[in-house]
Structure formats: structure tokens, C-alpha cells
Amino acid sequence: QKEVEQNSGPLSVPEGAIASLNCTYSDRGSQSFFWYRQYSGKSPELIMFIYSNGDKEDGRFTAQLNKASQYVSLLIRDSQPSDSATYLCAVNGAAGGTSYGKLTFGQGTILTVHP
Amino acid sequence: EPEVTQTPSHQVTQMGQEVILRCVPISNHLYFYWYRQILGQKVEFLVSFYNNEISEKSEIFDDQFSVERPDGSNFTLKIRSTKLEDSAMYFCASRTSGGAETQYFGPGTRLLVL
Numbered sequence: 001q002k003e004v005e006q007n008s009g010p011l012s013v014p015e016g017a018i019a020s021l022n023c024t025y026s027d028r029g030s031q032s033f034f035w036y037r038q039y040s041g042k043s044p045e046l047i048m049f050i051y052s053n054g055d056k057e058d059g060r061f062t063a064q065l066n067k068a069s070q071y072v073s074l075l076i077r078d079s080q081p082s083d084s085a086t087y088l089c090a091v092n093g094a095a096g097g098t099s100y101g102k103l104t105f106g107q108g109t110i111l112t113v114h115p
Numbered sequence: 116e117p118e119v120t121q122t123p124s125h126q127v128t129q130m131g132q133e134v135i136l137r138c139v140p141i142s143n144h145l146y147f148y149w150y151r152q153i154l155g156q157k158v159e160f161l162v163s164f165y166n167n168e169i170s171e172k173s174e175i176f177d178d179q180f181s182v183e184r185p186d187g188s189n190f191t192l193k194i195r196s197t198k199l200e201d202s203a204m205y206f207c208a209s210r211t212s213g214g215a216e217t218q219y220f221g222p223g224t225r226l227l228v229l
Binding site: 032034036042043044045046049088090092101102103104105106107108 | 158160163170208220
């Protein structure tokens with residue numbers, strides 16, 4: 001059973017602070033990793049994806065991937081109240097494997113940014 | 116910007132009834148997916164579809180479920196005889212081919228089985 005684990009939170013940070021969200025995965029062959037944001041009652045909305053070890057930055061968001069540790073994280077700088085949502089980590093199966101193309105989601109981390 | 120669309124947004128049905136959930140994927144996308152999310156739980160994969168056939172299905176996707184691409188634009192999920200535990204949000208997603216693996220999700224259909 002391929003698993004994706006996230007701390008469910010809630011994670012509460014003050015406005016302007018850095019929010020750090022973490023995710024671990026069990027399938028060592030996984031090759032692509034996604035962070036989605038989900039507001040209550042809405043669908044997952046892509047924030048960013050990462051394929052390679054290291055950091056990837058997009059505006060206020062930075063994804064970090066460490067395949068050796070099977071760990072992916074998302075940093076949100078200058079957090080805003082509008083960032084308050086559930087953040088979902090999703091992992092794609094290994095290319096060529098039967099799970100390729102299928103996203104396995106973590107349970108999500110609830111983030112609250114308070115003014 | 117192109118979007119995945121889904122209809123209806125909400126559906127209420129009686130246990131044992133058939134429901135069809137509809138999706139219009141992004142027009143140049145070739146891979147299609149259904150996921151579901153029971154209230155308070157994680158998003159779960161149901162089925163993937165490519166080249167007019169199922170690529171993979173989960174344990175949830177039993178004989179009561181079927182998918183179809185009846186024309187060049189629609190992608191449907193049918194539940195033949197709904198159960199109480201089918202109550203969930205159902206999301207359709209699509210992606211293009213090649214190296215871009217990002218799946219884009221529709222707004223979802225909230226299904227309530229009474």
C-alpha cells in the first residue's frame with residue numbers, strides 16, 4: 001500500500017510568517033510530487049509540482065524535495081490570511097509502473113494564518 | 116484559461132438508484148481521472164482512462180462503477196446502484212500527454228445518497 005503522510009495540523013501562523021508544510025511518501029520509485037490547496041468544499045487547486053531533488057521556487061512558495069529521505073515540503077513565505085486552507089501533498093507513481101499517472105494524496109494539513 | 120467542468124454540482128439520490136456524473140475535460144487533454152473525497156477524509160483515486168479504455172482502477176471502483184467517453188468532449192462516471200457510503204465529493208481531473216503530468220481538477224459533484 002503506497003502511502004503519503006502529512007501532519008494534519010492545524011498549523012497556525014501569524015500573518016507575514018513562514019508556514020512550513022511537510023510530507024513523506026513510501027513509494028521510493030515515485031518521480032513527481034505535487035502540492036494542491038483545497039478550500040473547504042472546493043476542489044484541489046494546483047500550487048506547484050517538483051520532480052528533482054532540491055528547491056523549486058514560485059513566488060511566495062518554495063517546494064523542497066529529498067528523494068533519499070522520501071520527503072517533500074512546501075514553504076509559504078509572507079503568509080496571508082487568504083492562504084488559510086488545507087494543503088494536500090500528492091505523489092505520482094513510478095514511471096512505467098502500474099501506478100503511473102495515479103495520484104496518491106495525503107490527508108492534508110490545515111493551515112490557519114491569523115492577522 | 117481552460118478548465119475542467121463538472122455537472123451537476125450537487126446530486127441527491129435514493130439508495131439503489133443509478134447516477135451519472137458528467138465531466139468535460141480540458142480540450143487537448145488525453146488522460147482522464149475520477150477521484151472521490153468522503154467528507155473529512157483524503158482524496159482517493161478511483162479510475163484513470165486513456166485512449167478509450169481504463170488504465171487503472173482502485174479497489175473502490177467495483178462492478179457498480181463504470182466510466183465512458185461517449186463523445187469527443189464528455190467523460191462520465193456511472194454508479195449503477197448507489198449505496199449510502201457512496202456519498203462523497205467526486206472530482207474529475209485531466210492532463211495532457213508527454214512530460215507534463217499535472218492533473219487539473221474540476222469543481223466536483225457533491226453526491227448525497229439517502
